[in-house]
Amino acid sequence: MAIYQRVALIGLGLIASSMAHAMRAGGLADEIVGTARSAETRATALEIGICDRVYDTAAEAVQGADLVVLAVPVGAMAAIAAEIAPHLAAGATVTDVGSVKQAVIAAVAPHIPAGVHFIPGHPLAGTEHSGPRSGFASLFQNRWWLLTPAEGTDPAALARLLSLLVAMGANVDVMDAAHHDLVLAVTSHTPHLIAYTMVGVADDLRRVTDSEVIRYSAAGFRDFTRIAASDPTMWRDVFLNNKEATLDILGRFTEELFALQRAIRLGDGEHLHAYFTRTRAIRRGIIEAGQDTAAADFGRSAQVQAGVKPAGVNPAGVNPAGEEH
């Protein structure tokens, strides 16, 4: 049964196209319309059927929609909100999928007219790919979708959005926007910055070592490149818009890194061993929390480990992956 009559997707990248697939699969929207800045993306969206209709502008796309999803980089939210505001239907819900919440709220909320419900959101789901062809219906299965509604948000509008997210397979949590930004700085934003940095360092050195760095890049480095392959515009906007929390966590990170660096320099094996033992235990907590499996992996699929050759199409061939020691 459809939860919304007309859903307007503003931006047609990985998240929006996955939502479209998931809504189609579950019959959750009578109609899905959309817009994207690039004509090519709009044409692709029609071609692969994730939108029933596409519009050249966000102002046109939102008209008559009872759910509007802002799925553009965080830095583009303010302009989109200003553009769509006069065209939003009374009683509609506007949500977003931005990775930062305080900055999005500051950019969008002032534009939302009375009678329209703005409920900021953030699905903790994705891959390192982007664009309308990268989406798939199961992206949100068993992933968290965080909502950071303002106090006084209409309970019926919130419940309706929540039922859509749950129907797409997500686990939903509601939290304060500032708290969201701190938690994400730890679990996502700072790790991404660090991965980008390590890959950049290796790239400098690669020029010296004639591509050996790439050749011998089993995990850890390979896992870093995967993280560091994510969309540059999205991540630029994340760091510019979650500046304080990211700088805070980065400060803690460099402090701890310097302590480990000093232990290496001084040959303090006890310090290193105790630290590595502590971090190992954290892994268990994550497995218990159901956000990963205990299967030996490092990018290796469960089937490869079990000795069964993976089926399916794979552009680059499936390689059992290993961690170098």
Added chain:
Amino acid sequence: MAIYQRVALIGLGLIASSMAHAMRAGGLADEIVGTARSAETRATALEIGICDRVYDTAAEAVQGADLVVLAVPVGAMAAIAAEIAPHLAAGATVTDVGSVKQAVIAAVAPHIPAGVHFIPGHPLAGTEHSGPRSGFASLFQNRWWLLTPAEGTDPAALARLLSLLVAMGANVDVMDAAHHDLVLAVTSHTPHLIAYTMVGVADDLRRVTDSEVIRYSAAGFRDFTRIAASDPTMWRDVFLNNKEATLDILGRFTEELFALQRAIRLGDGEHLHAYFTRTRAIRRGIIEAGQDTAAADFGRSAQVQAGVKPAGVNPAGVNPAGEEH
């Protein structure tokens, strides 16, 4: 056809047990014997059949073996080499699987008697698990195995070891030990230290945020915990024994990290975007080099993406994994 008559595995962890499985599967050794420091590990090795016989000491285990594999942490190599030296068979080959090569050569080579061939090696393969039960036959399939033989190494002994590694599925490269240690500092050792650090930072904060860090740890952070779950003793020894190269690369890393941190503080979006675009391209090089696949993954198996439910046993259940944004 067996390549060695009797292989002695000194240490029975992930690498040694995987070698045993791979040698059994290919009929590459007539007999596999082994030893480990712990009686429990020795009993497990017999129970699961990775060794035909186990011995209480390395000195006993190597007697009559034509291949001896030192598969203990790098810090334990010198004592083992001193212990086994008087008991090595004439014409035998001794190899190791340590992640650092110069330090292992310095620890082991002086003990090796004339007429015994010492050929240092390093398989770039592994998982975050350890112990005799963690091994599996396909661990080395399409992974690199680096050898760093001294000049003047007997070509026939080298060719024989090489044929074993290739028969276990590995790609073999021969390189200088110092060069090996630099390349690995970039592709493996420094990334591991950084992952350990980030997980440690999150753990500090976890106490404040009541396990949310774990709860919302889709990748990036989840990938870091996987790396940081590796064996603490092994990694302590890696850092203590590849000190110079690791400190060199760490120095470059912090320089670049500070530059990015400054760009965030100053709101320099162009710098961030250019940097992230450059690192994204490196990912392509790795896919082209065949060390990973282009399939959207973040720990997600290819089958899950394709919408096929993964078969197989999985202690914690299979969760499609996602990257938080």
